[in-house]
Amino acid sequence: MVDNKIIHYIPPLPPKREKRVGIYCRVSTNSADQLKSLTAQVSALTRLTAVNLKWLLVDVYIDIASSKTGSSRKEFSRML
Numbered sequence: 001m002v003d004n005k006i007i008h009y010i011p012p013l014p015p016k017r018e019k020r021v022g023i024y025c026r027v028s029t030n031s032a033d034q035l036k037s038l039t040a041q042v043s044a045l046t047r048l049t050a051v052n053l054k055w056l057l058v059d060v061y062i063d064i065a066s067s068k069t070g071s072s073r074k075e076f077s078r079m080l
Helices: 033-050 074-079
Strands: 019-027 055-062
Touching: 019 033, 019 074, 033 055, 055 074
Parallel strands: 019 055
Antiparallel strands: none
């Protein structure tokens, strides 16, 4: 008598993303150099969140504002 066993493969669950994270980037002017820097900031931080499996990227917040007191940082306020 042959006993044929059927084996079912159950794939593992993906890791649960435990931390909700946001990216905040700011430059002081909209000059070409500053905008290039902004692009680099967003790109690097987005890649960083992608490789951390326990992080869930919720949103990206970007401000182009002077560092003078009283300047509006709408995205920073929205992030908080």
